Amino acid sequence: MKRSLQQIAQAVGARLIGEGSAEVSAVASMESATPEDLVFVEDEQHLAAALQSRAGAVIAGEFAGSVVRDRPLLVTDHPKLAFARAARLLRETSPSQGAPQQGSVHSTAVIHSSVLLGSGVVIEERAVIHERARIGENTRIGAGCALGAGVRIGCDGEIYPNVTIYPGTKLGDRVIVHAGAVLGSDGFGYVRDRKTGRYEKFPQVGRLVIEDDVEIGANSTIDRGALDETRIRRGTKIDNLVHIGHNCQIGEDVVIAAQTGLSGSIVIENGVVLGGQVGIGEHARIEEGVMLGGQGGVLPNKVLRGKGVAFWGTPAQPLREYLKQLATLARLAKK
Numbered sequence: 235m236k237r238s239l240q241q242i243a244q245a246v247g248a249r250l251i252g253e254g255s256a257e258v259s260a261v262a263s264m265e266s267a268t269p270e271d272l273v274f275v276e277d278e279q280h281l282a283a284a285l286q287s288r289a290g291a292v293i294a295g296e297f298a299g300s301v302v303r304d305r306p307l308l309v310t311d312h313p314k315l316a317f318a319r320a321a322r323l324l325r326e327t328s329p330s331q332g333a334p335q336q337g338s339v340h341s342t343a344v345i346h347s348s349v350l351l352g353s354g355v356v357i358e359e360r361a362v363i364h365e366r367a368r369i370g371e372n373t374r375i376g377a378g379c380a381l382g383a384g385v386r387i388g389c390d391g392e393i394y395p396n397v398t399i400y401p402g403t404k405l406g407d408r409v410i411v412h413a414g415a416v417l418g419s420d421g422f423g424y425v426r427d428r429k430t431g432r433y434e435k436f437p438q439v440g441r442l443v444i445e446d447d448v449e450i451g452a453n454s455t456i457d458r459g460a461l462d463e464t465r466i467r468r469g470t471k472i473d474n475l476v477h478i479g480h481n482c483q484i485g486e487d488v489v490i491a492a493q494t495g496l497s498g499s500i501v502i503e504n505g506v507v508l509g510g511q512v513g514i515g516e517h518a519r520i521e522e523g524v525m526l527g528g529q530g531g532v533l534p535n536k537v538l539r540g541k542g543v544a545f546w547g548t549p550a551q552p553l554r555e556y557l558k559q560l561a562t563l564a565r566l567a568k569k
Contacts, residue, residue: 235259237324239291239306242272245323246316250294252306257292261321272324274317293317300494315346340377352389370407377499382418388446400458406446412474414453418442421457421498436460438480445469451476460498467504479516491528505541513548 235256240254262271267289274293275284281301284292291306292298293313301307310316324474339345340359349363352371357363363381375381379393382401387393392410399405400418411417423436440459444466450456451474458464459481466472468485473492478484482496485504494508497516502508507525515534519527523541531548532538538545544553 235324235326238269238460239308242320242323243308246293246310246319247301248308248310248316250306250308251299252291254306256290256306258324260324262289264289272317272320276313293320326354358395364401365497366468376413394452395433400442403442403444403458405444406448406468408447409444412450412452412454413529415450416455417444417450421460423460423480423498440464440480442466448472454478457482457498458543473510486524487508527553 236257236259238254238344239250239256239258243250243254255362258272259270262268262273263289264273264284267273267287269288269290271289272291272293272418273284273287273289275281276295278297281294284294285303285305293308293310293316293507295313296309296311298307299309308316308382338355339357342359343357343361345357345363346365348365350368352369352373354372355369356374358375358377361375361379366383367381367385369375369387370391372389373387373391375393376395376397378396378399382399384402385399386404388405388407388409390408391405394411394413396414397411398416399463403418403425417429418441420438423438424433425436426433431514438458438460442456442458442464445468446502447469448466451470453474454472454476454480455466457468457480462481464478464480464482467486469486470484472490475493476490477495479496479498481499482490484502485506487504488506491510493510494512496514499517500514501519503520503522505523506520509526509528509530511529512526516534517535517536518532521537524538525544526538527544527546530546530550532550536549538550545551546553
């Protein structure tokens, strides 16, 4: 929907330079922008290109405050964050446009009579929701989703098509789950009979809890706890094709990139960043603020610590040490 630049500036905490009554309706790149779009620039060297684009307005850093321009500027110390917030604001539906009404359930959806739906809930075609599930206000359940018995989903959630949520799983408010994800499935736990050599399944009777403001990428899988719980804490962002094993404890504001695999009973503390294709063995612990580079590997029971320290390699070690070792190997190879 269209918003005035004054509204956007107030919402994102930016200083407006220029005509505040001008309106934009979307965000775009500098290459594809139209006069109804908003663009952003993070450094001074790209400001000229932004001002030469067709965009209706530009979000920029303080470096743009004294520049001669022919269109409005929204000046802030964090242009990319302001741009993201503006994009979210422009996607919102105004009350006059009509919010979804309670009972907006597609005729092909199958919903047990004991399910409780909050106001504004939307259930799309062929979704199946089992007994005692509860869906909070303004949450959307996409086509072909399957929600097991006793599932709880909070308010303002977005569950994209073909997501499977196993019985007893709990999701907080404003959780986004992309297509094909599987939440709360059995962990990979077996006991070997030493006499016969055969494997028997260890009980997988715990649960999965996902707190507020978590986003889970397409085709990711998160196992429930074996006897207790797997928990994903507030604000964590999980990319596509990530696997999180049973009993894992993931802290707040953690970022996990695509194709990462976590074994069971791992602790990831607050603010950790895991690059793509990271692999972590069972019972390992990654302490607060650690950054682990792509394809890094952590052996079982190991601990990585050092807020703001970057690790890389397998087994993972501080980046400086890893690069020194690579340099040494290169010199030895030349000899």
